[in-house]
Amino acid sequence: MEDHRLKAFCLIVESRSFSKAADAVFLTQSAMSHLVKSLEDELGVKLLYRRGREVRPTPAGELLYRHARQLLDHYRKMGGDMDDLVGRVQGPLSIGATATAAAYLLPEVFYGFSKQYAGVVLQVKVESSEKIVQDLREGRIEVGIVEGDAKDFPFHAVGIAGDEIVPIVSDDHPLAGSESASVGDLASHALILPEAGSASREFLDDFFRKAGIPPEEVKVRMTAGSPELIIQMVQSGIGISFLSKWSVFRAVKEGTIRILQVSGAKLVRDFCMVSVEEVPITAAARAFTAFVRGYRFFMPF
Template identity: 30%
Template sequence: MDLRRLQVFAKVYEKRSFSRAAEEVYLSQPTVSGHIKSLEEELGVQLFDRLGREILPTKAAELLYVHARDILLRVEDAQHSVDAFLGRLRGDLVVGGSTIPGQYVLPGFIGRFRMLHPEVRITLHIGDTRQVVDSVLAGTLEAGVVGAVVEEERLAYSPLMEDELALAGWPGHPFGDSLDTAELKRAPLVFREPGSGTRMFLSKALRKAGVDPVDMNIVAQMGSTMAVLNAVRAQVGLGFLSRRAMVEDLEAGKVVEVGLPGIKLKRQFYLVTRKKRTHSPASQAFMSLCMTGLEEG
C-alpha cells in the first residue's frame, strides 16, 4: 500500500473535499482523485460516495482512516527522530492560531522564524479557539496559540503573553463615555460566537464582575473579530474587541472606547500542544521562539 496514497486518502477523509485536500497536499485535484481511485481498486472497495459536490466516507473509509492515521503518525515520528539526530530543520510545519493571535501576533513570528530557518515551509490555520484545540487533539496541528483554555486532560497549555479586551462604540454613540454594570446590561452588544476564545474569556470576566451574559442585550453574534469591528462601525451595537484589533480604528477616530469601571478584561494567550506528542525539530524550534520571543515582541 503506497504511503503517498494513504496521505492523500487521510486528507480527503478529513476535509470531505477533493479540492480542499488537493490544496493541503500540494497536488492537483485530478491527481488526488486518481490516488483515491487507485487505492479503491487496490482494496477492492469504494471509499467515498460522490454525491454531486459532496463526498461522504463509506464504512470502509472509516475503518481505513483509523489505521492510516496511526501509520502516518508513526512515519512522521520516524522522520522527526532522524531530523533531530542530524540537527536539521526542514520540511513542512503546520500551526494554528485563534483569531487575534492568528491575525495579529503569529505572522510576525513566522516571519522571524523563516529568516532563521528558510528551508521550513509554514502553514498557519486560523479558526476560533475550539477549532484550534480540536485540530491539535486530532494531530493536524502540531501547536496552536489560543485566547482561552479549553479543559482537556490530553492538552498542555503554556502562558505566552497578555492581551486586553475593550468595549468599542462608534463616534457619537448615545451610551456615554463609560458604563456601570446596570447600563452595560441594557446597552445593545455585539459578541463573538460561542467557541471563540474571546467569548469564553469575556463570559468568565463578566460573571466575576457580577454580570451574567444571559441577562445582557446581545443583539448580534459574529464569526470573526473583523465582523464585530465592522458591526460597531455600522452602529449595530457596542462590541468587545482585543485592543490589538481596534488600535488603528481608535487612532483614526472610526471607533471610540467605552470605559467599564470595575471590570477587568486582561487575559493570556496560550501555546497549546498535545501531551506526549513527539514534535518535529521545526515545531520545537518554533515553539521555543514563541516562548522566548513573544514577550519581547
C-alpha cells in the same frame, strides 16, 4: 517517503469534501479522485460514499483512516528523528491560530522565525480554539496558539502573552463621551459579539454571568467571527462590542473607535501555545515552540 495517497485520503475524510481536501494540498479534484481510486483498486474495496457534495468513509474506509493516521504520524516522527540525527531544522510545520492571534500577535513572530529558520515552511490555519484542539488531537497540526487559561486545555499549554478585552464604541455613540461604563450600561445597548460557542463568546458570557446578567438577556444585535468585521460594524454604529486590545490598536490610533473602561472590572486572559506533547515530535515544531517561548510580546497600549 510517506504515501501521498494516504495523506490525500485522510484529508478527504477529515474535511468530508474532495474540493476542500484538494484546495488544502493545491491539487485538482480529479487528481484527488485518482489517488483514492488507486487505493481502492489496490485494496479491492470501496473506501468512500458520496452523498451530494458530502463524502463519508465506508466501514473499510474508516478502518483505513485509523491505520493511515498512525502511519502518517510514524512518518512524521521518523522525519523528525532523522532531522535530529543530522542537526537539521527544515520541512513543513502546521500551526493553528485563532483569528486574533494570527492577525495581530503572530506576524512578527512568523517573520523572525522564518528569518532564522529559512528551511521551515509554515502552514498556518486560522480557526477557532475548539477546532485547533480538535486538529491537535487528530494530528492535523503540531502547535496551536489560542486564547484562554493554560489549565483549561487538555494538552500541554503555556501562556505566552497577556491580553485584555475592552469595550469599544463608535466615536458618535452615546457612551463615547464616557471614560467608563458599568456592565449593566454596556449590556443595555445593542451588542456585536463573537459567534456562539467560540472561546471568546464563552469568556464574555461568563463575564456577564459574574456581573449578575444572564447571557440570554444581553441585547445581541449581531455575531461575527472576524475581529476586523466587528470593528467595521462598530464604526458604522450598529452596536458596541468587546475585543482584544491587540485587535483594536490600529482603529483606536486612527480615532475611528473609542475604548471604554468597565467600572470595577478588568477582562484579562492569556494567549497560550498548545501542543499534544511538551516536547513536540519534529525538529521544526521544537524550534518554533522554543522561539515563541523566548519571544518578548508587548501589549499595544
